[in-house]
Amino acid sequence: MMQTNNQKLIEVRGLGKMFTLHNQGGIRLPVLRAIDFDASRGECLVLSGRSGTGKSTLLRCLYGNYLATEGTIRLRDTSEASEPWVELTNAPEQRVLKLRRDVIGYVSQFLRAIPRVSALDVVADPLQQRGASHEEARARAATLLERLNLPRRLWDLPPATFSGGEQQRVNIARGLIGGHPILLLDEPTASLDADNRAVVIELIREALAEGRSLIGIFHDEAVRDAVATRMLPLQPATALA
């Protein structure tokens, strides 16, 4: 893959997120205000700030899971040579789905298990969506699960009954497999033991070396120090009058 070093992949300007709770008297909760940052290839941007400063909310806005209330989020879709920049904040749903398939991946805190789908297929799915064959995707999924020390006897079982740490490793493998240039990570190591944390650190470093751009929340200081190339401190958005 041809790529420019330090190529900018994300540009966020004046991003704000306000929740309006219509069924609770229309209370307005400002969570994010005036967020500005860029992120480039090879960078791991770590969001910091106390609980409630909107770290997860920011990740969800970047994924199009939450709608930004103000400001813009622009992402570079490297598969589109002529007009690579897409403004997520007003892209049609079709475009957002394509961005999620090809450009931006998201590892949520908790795996959303699908009844009857095996761990191996849960992991293989994003690669298959990008056009890989079933066998190819499953082989790559197996490699990742192997590295993450998920016991082989679990591979053909649906992850609903797995432990928290096992589910988290399935989730990480699913997030990494698609090769998305931009990857959002919400506390990917929260329920892992030291050995598996070390594997995740390794995988993150490999992703950065491949020129991917990561934005993550890591409460574990050791992990944070091992992967962060830059910190993005978030302040609590003050309540509006």
Add this chain to the structure above:
Amino acid sequence: MNATPLLSVRNLTHTWDGVHGCHDVNFDLYPGEVLCVVGESGSGKSTLLQALSMQVKAQRGSVSYDMRESGLTDLAGLSSARMRLLARTDWGFVRQHARDGLRMQVSAGANIAERLMAVGNRHYGDLREIAGAWLEKMEIDLARLDDVPTTFSGGMQQRLQIARNLVTHPRLVFMDEPTASLDVSVQARLLDLMRRLVTDLGLAAILVTHDLAVARLLAHRTLVMQGGRVVEQGLTDQILDDPQHPYTQLLVSSILQG
């Protein structure tokens, strides 16, 4: 990403009495996309489904479909013969109650083969073979091929109804609460089958449901109806995780946490 929508709906309005029904509905559906229509009873979602699938003639607005031969075509201008052909080859209809979508007095095999016969396939051996393959795909024992659906369980009937519809490889399937009348344990199996079929066959589907978990599992996009109008539409996960409209917020906050 496809530039041409499979179905394009503009200002679609159909009411039964001037009030109840659906008003001013607009959306495009692309090939391979699953769209869920959610809302409470009486919100107009079933009326919308009937108007979209031309089972009732809408009073206002248009439904256009990407016909194989003529491209995006306003369906109101189609002759009834062409409309019938479209409906039984390129479309599927899965009803809430399987008995409304199946012929209960003929065998499972004949139920599956009916659409193929309607488009001129008469070879008994071929029909039987195709029907058998579909039974197996729907996880129904091949030995039940000659049994009538009245001897099937509710979940099997529903799977048979789906097979009956998909045998002609339609590009668009309309489904009205396909899981609502099934036990929860049976629902999971049907949902998984539906999820795999839409992916493997590249089907587009419009699915009416009041079950937000069904929308989360199957639908790329969701449209929320209240009082006959679409009050919110967007990506399913966005609608469920960051609902904007008061009614959607109420709907989402009413889900029991399992």
